[in-house]
Amino acid sequence: MKQTIIFNKELIKRYNLYGPRYTSYPPANRFDEQFGIKDYCQVVTDSNEYLLPKPLSLYIHLPFCNTVCFYCACNKVVTANRNRARPYLDDLHKEINLQGPMFDKDRPVNQLHWGGGTPTFISHEQITSLMNVIKSNFTLLDDDSGDYSIEIDPREIKEETISLLRNIGFNRISIGVQDFNPNVQKAVNREQTYEKTLNVFNEARKHGFHSINVDLIYGLPKQSARTFCNTISKIVEMNPDRIAIYNYAHLPDLFKTQRQINEDELPGPNEKLEILGESIESLKDAGYIYIGMDHFAKPDDELAIAQRKGNLHRNFQGYSTNANCDVIGFGVTAISKIGNSYSQNIRTLEGYHKALEKNNIPVMRGYKLTDDDELRREVITQLICHFQIDFHEIEDLFKIDFKEYFSKELQILKDMEKDELVKVNDNNIEVLPTGRFLIRNICSAFDVFLNRDDNVRNFSKMI
Ligand SMILES: C[S@@+](CC[C@H](N)C(=O)[O-])C[C@H]1O[C@@H](n2cnc3c(N)ncnc32)[C@H](O)[C@@H]1O
Numbered sequence: 001m002k003q004t005i006i007f008n009k010e011l012i013k014r015y016n017l018y019g020p021r022y023t024s025y026p027p028a029n030r031f032d033e034q035f036g037i038k039d040y041c042q043v044v045t046d047s048n049e050y051l052l053p054k055p056l057s058l059y060i061h062l063p064f065c066n067t068v069c070f071y072c073a074c075n076k077v078v079t080a081n082r083n084r085a086r087p088y089l090d091d092l093h094k095e096i097n098l099q100g101p102m103f104d105k106d107r108p109v110n111q112l113h114w115g116g117g118t119p120t121f122i123s124h125e126q127i128t129s130l131m132n133v134i135k136s137n138f139t140l141l142d143d144d145s146g147d148y149s150i151e152i153d154p155r156e157i158k159e160e161t162i163s164l165l166r167n168i169g170f171n172r173i174s175i176g177v178q179d180f181n182p183n184v185q186k187a188v189n190r191e192q193t194y195e196k197t198l199n200v201f202n203e204a205r206k207h208g209f210h211s212i213n214v215d216l217i218y219g220l221p222k223q224s225a226r227t228f229c230n231t232i233s234k235i236v237e238m239n240p241d242r243i244a245i246y247n248y249a250h251l252p253d254l255f256k257t258q259r260q261i262n263e264d265e266l267p268g269p270n271e272k273l274e275i276l277g278e279s280i281e282s283l284k285d286a287g288y289i290y291i292g293m294d295h296f297a298k299p300d301d302e303l304a305i306a307q308r309k310g311n312l313h314r315n316f317q318g319y320s321t322n323a324n325c326d327v328i329g330f331g332v333t334a335i336s337k338i339g340n341s342y343s344q345n346i347r348t349l350e351g352y353h354k355a356l357e358k359n360n361i362p363v364m365r366g367y368k369l370t371d372d373d374e375l376r377r378e379v380i381t382q383l384i385c386h387f388q389i390d391f392h393e394i395e396d397l398f399k400i401d402f403k404e405y406f407s408k409e410l411q412i413l414k415d416m417e418k419d420e421l422v423k424v425n426d427n428n429i430e431v432l433p434t435g436r437f438l439i440r441n442i443c444s445a446f447d448v449f450l451n452r453d454d455n456v457r458n459f460s461k462m463i
């Protein structure tokens with residue numbers, strides 16, 4: 001498979017609609033309270049009894065941040081008081097201790113991710129004891145072959161923290177940068193020097209982390225194509241293995257702190273497209289490959305290799321090479337994906353505490369996929385990960401006739417075919433280089449919920 005893209009401004013403008021990012025299908029706004037603790041326990045029991053039980057992927061949510069970045073849309077609790085983490089960590093330990101015995105010990109943890117908020121808000125002691133609780137409840141791989149990653153905010157980290165993280169088993173880090181320009185940093189209340197960031201890179205390399213990812217955001221206030229390209233070239237010099245360039249999702253009705261952003265300072269739609277187009281060109285020139293949906297990687301990175309081999313996957317943590325895992329999410333707001341179900345934990349620290357005080361699994365809502373949902377999830381995942389879908393493969397898996405089952409969807413794709421975003425052949429759909437940047441739009445043709453919904457504005461714009 002050729003991993004090329006064509007950036008066509010006119011088409012991108014025309015297709016720039018609201019839509020989900022498909023880290024799950026159906027998206028989380030379809031989960032409901034009918035799915036509770038009992039259902040969760042049942043799907044876990046069932047998942048242990050499969051002929052070939054799936055390996056596990058653990059997600060640990062650490063919501064605290066010392067200061068707030070105005071643009072932030074993450075699930076976080078902003079506080080300068082480090083003591084606030086203590087009771088939360090007690091609850092988190094309790095949750096892990098409750099859930100650990102529910103899963104068979106012969107299910108290895110192939111993937112582990114600590115996200116936030118800012119996971120390194122907590123002390124060295126707290127980091128170590130959290131990892132120990134995880135290790136005593138689950139079977140972590142002890143040969144450094146797992147995908148064990150953590151999100152790092154360079155403003156929040158000491159040199160010794162990096163070596164500690166490596167020593168306790170992490171082998172990947174994801175570094176939040178967003179933008180190096182001082183005016184942009186001021187406008188979003190995130191002042192982070194180039195030197196500090198470089199220092200994290202150097203330390204991570206020194207301690208043998210397998211892979212470094214960097215997060216950037218385009219569309220922030222005071223950004224221009226010229227200033228953002230400056231940031232990109234500084235990042236390229238640092239030589240990360242993966243780069244994520246997220247589109248700034250400005251939803252001030254949902255995220256209060258975004259109201260502190262001066263909307264007059266946001267780049268307009270044309271400037272935003274300019275920023276994106278030039279960023280893509282710079283990354284292509286620097287040898288990065290477009291994996292899909294905001295993500296770039298070096299050609300020899302595992303993600304790029306998996307995409308070429310056809311075994312890339314996507315879950316709440318983004319793209320992954322671990323296709324077959326059941327995902328267990330720990331902590332407030334964390335989402336699990338077990339068998340044919342999704343479930344989400346309680347959102348507030350208080351509610352989470354109350355549930356655990358009663359020794360309850362803190363599940364708040366969830367969703368059990370129907371056969372139709374599972375089929376559509378597979379089609380959407382294949383398109384997002386591999387930019388193509390093979391009809392026979394889907395027909396064998398789901399015992400359907402693809403063209404008959406999806407006749408309406410194939411009709412929707414006709415306009416996209418005219419615009420050369422996709423090509424529908426006798427036995428497959430190919431996403432063409434011009435369509436790769438519009439993959440969310442192409443997937444949305446197969447999303448029965450999006451078209452039924454009157455609340456698409458809960459989603460960010462595609463670009
Ligand atoms: C939990 S944060 C990363 C860890 C750490 N707290 C930090 O900021 O460095 C995850 C990432 O989400 C992205 N992000 C947050 N808010 C966003 C928004 N409104 N639109 C797009 N991306 C956003 C940022 O790139 C950020 O690095």
Ligand code: SF4
Nearest residue numbers: 065068069072074117
């Ligand atoms: S971007 Fe990171 S540090 Fe900033 S508020 Fe969000 S989670 Fe916290």
